[in-house]
Amino acid sequence: MKKEVTLVKNCIATIIPAGDEVTLSEGASYDIAQSLGGSVTLRDVNGMYRVGDDQLSALGEEVEKEVLSGKDVELHNQPFSEGLVWDSLRGCYDPEIPVNIVDLGLIYDMRVFEEEQGKRVSVKMTLTAQGCGMGPVIADDAKQRILSIPDVESAEVEIVWDPVWNPRMISEEGKKILGLE
Numbered sequence: 363m364k365k366e367v368t369l370v371k372n373c374i375a376t377i378i379p380a381g382d383e384v385t386l387s388e389g390a391s392y393d394i395a396q397s398l399g400g401s402v403t404l405r406d407v408n409g410m411y412r413v414g415d416d417q418l419s420a421l422g423e424e425v426e427k428e429v430l431s432g433k434d435v436e437l438h439n440q441p442f443s444e445g446l447v448w449d450s451l452r453g454c455y456d457p458e459i460p461v462n463i464v465d466l467g468l469i470y471d472m473r474v475f476e477e478e479q480g481k482r483v484s485v486k487m488t489l490t491a492q493g494c495g496m497g498p499v500i501a502d503d504a505k506q507r508i509l510s511i512p513d514v515e516s517a518e519v520e521i522v523w524d525p526v527w528n529p530r531m532i533s534e535e536g537k538k539i540l541g542l543e
Contacts, residue, residue, distance in 0.1 A: 365393060365394055366391060366393055366394070367391070367392055367394055367404070367420075367421050367422060367425055368389060368391045368392075368490065369387065369388050369391075369392075369420050369421065370388065370419075370420060370421070370422050371384055371388045371389050371419070371420045372385055372387055372388050372420065373386040373388075373413060373417045373420030373421070374384065374386075374417050375409060375411035375412060375413045375414075375417065375497075375498050376408075376411065376412040376413060376414075376457075376496065376503065377409060377411060377530070378409065378410040378412055378457050378496060379458065379491075379493075379494050379495055379496055379511060380495040381494070381495025381496050381497070381498060381499060384411065385412060386404070386413075386420070387485065388413060388420075390406070390416075391406070391510055392404035392405060392406050392411070393405045393406070394425075395410060396455070396457065396458075396460055396495060397425075397428075397429050398455040398462075399453045399454055399455040399503070400411075400414075400415040400429060400430060400453070401414050401415060401429075401455070401457065401461070401503070401539050402418065402421060402425070403457045403458070410457070410458070410495070412457040412499065414499075414503075415429070415430065418430065429515065440482060441512075442511060442512060442513040442514070443538070444472070444474055445513075446463060446510060446511055447472060447474065447483055447511065448472065450507045450510070450511055451463060451464050451469060451472070451485070451504055451507065451508070451519065452464045452465070453507055454500065454503045454504045454507055456468075456489075456490065456496070456500060457496060457499075457500075458496075459490070459540075460539060460540075461532070461536040461540060462536075463473060463487065463500065463504065463512065464533070464534050465532065465533040465536035466490065466531070466532055466536055466541070467527065467530075467532050467536070468487045468488050468489065468490070468527065468531075469485060469486075469487050469533025470486045470487060470488060470499075470522060470525075471484075471485065471486040472484070472485045472486075475486075476505070477515055477516070479515045480513050480514060480515030480516075481513050481514050481515060482514075482516045482517070482518075483508045483514055483515075483516075483517045483518075484518050484520075485504060485505075485508070485517070485518070485519045485520070486501075486520050486522045487501065487504065487519060487520070487521060487522070488521065488522055488523060488526075488527045491519065492526075494525060497521050497529055498521075501519040501520075501521055502519075504519045505517045505519045510514060529542070
C-alpha cells in the first residue's frame with residue numbers, strides 16, 4: 363500500500379477520535395496510517411481521518427482497488443451460521459488500532475434470532491474509551507457487515523459500557539499483532 367496519497371476529488375471523512383464529519387479537499391496530501399476492513403485512516407499535521415468504502419474513489423483508483431481487494435466479500439457467499447457473523451465482525455476495525463473489534467475484545471454479546479422474514483442479529487459491544495466519538499461509526503460498520511450476510515433481515519448493534527473495557531480483553535491473536543506478548 364502506498365504510504366502517501368493525494369486526493370483526486372473532495373472526500374467526506376470522519377475526524378478521529380471526535381467522530382465529526384469533515385470534507386477533505388481535492389489536491390490535499392495525507393499519509394495512510396492504516397488500511398483495514400475496507401476503510402482507510404489518513405493522517406496529516408492536523409489529525410487523523412477515517413475514509414469509508416463509499417469515499418475511497420477520492421484516494422485514486424489504485425488505492426481504492428487495493429483496499430477493496432482485501433475486503434471480506436468471500437464471507438457473504440457462504441450459508442448462514444453464527445460463525446459467519448463472527449467472521450464478518452472480524453472485518454471491522456477501530457480506525458486507530460490495527461486489530462479487529464472481535465480480537466480487541468469489544469464484542470460482549472452476539473445473538474441470532476429466527477424471525478418470520480429472516481434472521482435478526484443483536485450485538486452488544488463496547489469501545490476502548492468511553493469518550494470516543496467513533497463509536498457510532500464503528501457500530502454502523504459492524505451493523506452493515508452483518509446486514510450484508512445472506513438470510514439476515516435485521517441487525518442491531520448496541521454500545522454498552524459494562525463491563526468497562528481493558529487491555530486484558532484483547533485476544534491472544536490481537537496481542538500478537540500489537541506486540542504485547
